[in-house]
Amino acid sequence: GQSLEQPSEVTAVEGAIVQINCTYQTSGFYGLSWYQQHDGGAPTFLSYNALDGLEETGRFSSFLSRSDSYGYLLLQELQMKDSASYFCAVSFSGSARQLTFGSGTQLTVLP
Amino acid sequence: KAGVTQTPRYLIKTRGQQVTLSCSPISGHRSVSWYQQTPGQGLQFLFEYFSETQRNKGNFPGRFSGRQFSNSRSEMNVSTLELGDSALYLCASSASGTGNNEQFFGPGTRLTVL
Numbered sequence: 001g002q003s004l005e006q007p008s009e010v011t012a013v014e015g016a017i018v019q020i021n022c023t024y025q026t027s028g029f030y031g032l033s034w035y036q037q038h039d040g041g042a043p044t045f046l047s048y049n050a051l052d053g054l055e056e057t058g059r060f061s062s063f064l065s066r067s068d069s070y071g072y073l074l075l076q077e078l079q080m081k082d083s084a085s086y087f088c089a090v091s092f093s094g095s096a097r098q099l100t101f102g103s104g105t106q107l108t109v110l111p
Numbered sequence: 112k113a114g115v116t117q118t119p120r121y122l123i124k125t126r127g128q129q130v131t132l133s134c135s136p137i138s139g140h141r142s143v144s145w146y147q148q149t150p151g152q153g154l155q156f157l158f159e160y161f162s163e164t165q166r167n168k169g170n171f172p173g174r175f176s177g178r179q180f181s182n183s184r185s186e187m188n189v190s191t192l193e194l195g196d197s198a199l200y201l202c203a204s205s206a207s208g209t210g211n212n213e214q215f216f217g218p219g220t221r222l223t224v225l
Binding site: 033 | 154
């Protein structure tokens with residue numbers, strides 16, 4: 001089966017940098033995705049890593065190490081609107097669209 | 112392009128009833144996946160449809176079923192509702208062949224079972 005671990009809560013101040021880690025156990029790993037979900041909203045896609053290394057998209061970056069079964073999401077220049085839940089999700093070969101989600105990290109950005 | 116739409120947005124049912132939820136994907140997207148979100152279990156994959164065929168199925172009982180039509184619209188059905196089926200049901204669509212595996216989620220249907 002698949003399992004993911006990520007911190008349940010993270011708090012940071014505006015302008016700071018925060019890193020949300022995700023470790024996973026899965027057979028036939030295909031890729032690691034990150035989604036953001038505001039209260040009452042739908043999850044929205046942030047990034048995807050299939051290969052080792054860093055992917056950068058604006059203020060957000062995501063990293064993957066396949067050998068360590070580990071990834072992280074890096075959020076820079078935090079803004080109040082970044083307060084939300086962040087989910088890592090793995091997909092595995094044979095069913096790339098079937099996402100197994102972590103339990104989510106609630107990020108609170110303080111003024 | 113219009114986003115993923117789901118109807119209805121809210122639904123209240125009683126135990127033992129059945130319910131059908133609808134999802135219209137982004138135009139051109141042929142893959143539709145369904146997820147259940149609850150505070151206790153988080154986001155869990157139900158099933159995925161592609162070109163009217165179920166491609167993958169999560170670990171849910173047979174009371175949960177779905178289908179996809181030729182226009183890629185999808186429905187999911189839950190029969191003999193239980194209290195534990197109260198959840199936010201999300202559908203997500205994606206385009207085939209995208210390297211980043213991005214899925215676009217709809218706003219969800221909030222189902223309450225009394």
